[in-house]
Amino acid sequence: xxxxxxxxxxxxxxxxxxxxxxxxxxxxxxxxxxxxxxxxxxxxxxxxxxxxxxxxxxxxxxxxxxxxxxxxxxxxxxxxxxxxxxxxxxxxxxxxxxxxxxxxxxxxxxxxxxxxxxxxxxxxxxxxxxxxxxxxxxxxxxxxxxxxxxxxxxxxxxxxxxxxxxxxxxxxxxxxxxxxxxxxxxxxxxxxxxxxxxxxxxxxxxxxxxxxxxxxxxxxxxxxxxxxxxxxxxxxxxxxxxxxxxxxxxxxxxxxxxxxxxxxxxxxxxxxxxxxxxxxxxxxxxxxxxxxxxxxxxxxxxxxxxxxxxxxxxxxxxxxxxxxxxxxxxxxxxxxxxxxxxxxxxxxxxxxxxxxxxxxxxxxxxxxxxxxxxxxxxxxxxxxxxxxxxxxxxxxxxxxxxxxxxxxxxxxxxxxxxxxx
Numbered sequence: 134x135x136x137x138x139x140x141x142x143x144x145x146x147x148x149x150x151x152x153x154x155x156x157x158x159x160x161x162x163x164x165x166x167x168x169x170x171x172x173x174x175x176x177x178x179x180x181x182x183x184x185x186x187x188x189x190x191x192x193x194x195x196x197x198x199x200x201x202x203x204x205x206x207x208x209x210x211x212x213x214x215x216x217x218x219x220x221x222x223x224x225x226x227x228x229x230x231x232x233x234x235x236x237x238x239x240x241x242x243x244x245x246x247x248x249x250x251x252x253x254x255x256x257x258x259x260x261x262x263x264x265x266x267x268x269x270x271x272x273x274x275x276x277x278x279x280x281x282x283x284x285x286x287x288x289x290x291x292x293x294x295x296x297x298x299x300x301x302x303x304x305x306x307x308x309x310x311x312x313x314x315x316x317x318x319x320x321x322x323x324x325x326x327x328x329x330x331x332x333x334x335x336x337x338x339x340x341x342x343x344x345x346x347x348x349x350x351x352x353x354x355x356x357x358x359x360x361x362x363x364x365x366x367x368x369x370x371x372x373x374x375x376x377x378x379x380x381x382x383x384x385x386x387x388x389x390x391x392x393x394x395x396x397x398x399x400x401x402x403x404x405x406x407x408x409x410x411x412x413x414x415x416x417x418x419x420x421x422x423x424x425x426x427x428x429x430x431x432x433x434x435x436x437x438x439x440x441x442x443x444x445x446x447x448x449x450x451x452x453x454x455x456x457x458x459x460x461x462x463x464x465x466x467x468x469x470x471x472x473x474x475x476x477x478x479x480x481x482x483x484x485x486x487x488x489x490x491x492x493x494x495x496x497x498x499x500x501x502x503x504x505x506x507x508x509x510x511x512x513x514x515x516x517x518x519x520x521x522x523x524x525x526x527x528x529x530x531x532x533x534x535x536x537x538x539x540x541x542x543x544x545x546x547x548x549x550x551x552x553x554x
Contacts, residue, residue, distance in 0.1 A: 213313025244258050269321040273334075292391075408497055439453070
């Protein structure tokens with residue numbers, strides 16, 4: 134990977150060369166990079182709309198993790214992991230190594246000493262498939278699942294807001310593609326950059342964690358930049374018109390970020406993520422009349438305007454929609470003001486063996502409290518949404534997303550795992 138920005142300040146991930154006494158090169162590289170702290174640091178919300186389409190690097194350090202309020206990239210590789218080690222110190226060391234690798238990859242640099250030029254008798258530090266590619270606005274976001282708190286003596290640190298999701302009407306969840314001890318969300322404008330990031334983190338974690346399931350996504354279905362064109366889902370409808378924007382700090386504070394007093398102190402500045410793989414019955418939908426499609430959503434298909442309105446962003450008159458229209462049921466006015474920040478992606482994974490596309494929406498939603506966010510909204514939708522005839526939820530997971538990495542000495546999960554927390 135290449136970039137014009139200055140390298141991060143913590144130097145490369147530990148390598149085999151340093152372990153056998155050839156550490157001089159790594160130490161020199163770290164010292165040479167010591168001037169780059171400003172280039173890789175941010176404060177407040179992780180938003181840089183001006184760089185949204187340039188392929189530039191997104192700052193890694195900040196109050197909140199990037200990949201939440203960041204302008205949504207076009208590609209996704211999401212991976213859930215199971216923890217295999219029972220050694221807390223070993224797991225913490227892996228988190229530190231993951232952080233160092235993430236810092237370098239999001240900055241457009243290879244992991245450690247790179248994919249070549251190192252000790253010939255040892256595997257390279259980096260897998261190499263992103264060499265020569267731009268950073269592509271790569272963001273890496275980590276989350277901790279409920280099951281992680283059954284390990285390492287963490288039971289007392291599990292936030293009350295990190296609840297196990299209930300079974301909703303119509304759910305047909307695949308156990309092997311649900312849940313997980315932790316997750317990594319990799320978003321980028323180049324799919325190879327996103328896949329490279331997950332691959333390298335999985336390699337670093339070998340023996341300590343293992344991928345439980347993963348999902349590739351394309352064609353963002355929601356936007357955190359309202360001045361951009363609203364993307365469309367695989368049903369052809371605009372999605373995310375009323376999504377929270379990354380430039381709305383008041384709404385982010387109210388609906389997305391966990392605040393002091395919301396739960397355990399280690400989560401302050403974090404958020405909660407719900408991930409749902411939603412299969413679309415594409416073939417049935419494609420044989421449905423235009424009028425019925427528009428009635429199902431409560432919007433027209435061309436402009437995206439609410440029923441009875443002319444423009445996409447016109448204030449919807451919910452009573453003009455059918456009682457079971459998706460927009461009417463999902464709208465904050467129908468849910469006591471509940472608002473989610475969505476970062477969903479479309480997916481196609483071949484066929485289902487019956488000649489139908491295995492396709493749909495990989496739904497990602499961030500919120501301040503799952504109990505007051507996704508759960509009440511989904512209960513309402515699962516009972517009476519007209520869209521349910523054409524979709525089915527087949528995978529589900531929930532994660533506590535800790536606050537951002539503050540500086541070069543910080544690491545993912547420090548607020549949870551450090552003795553001082």
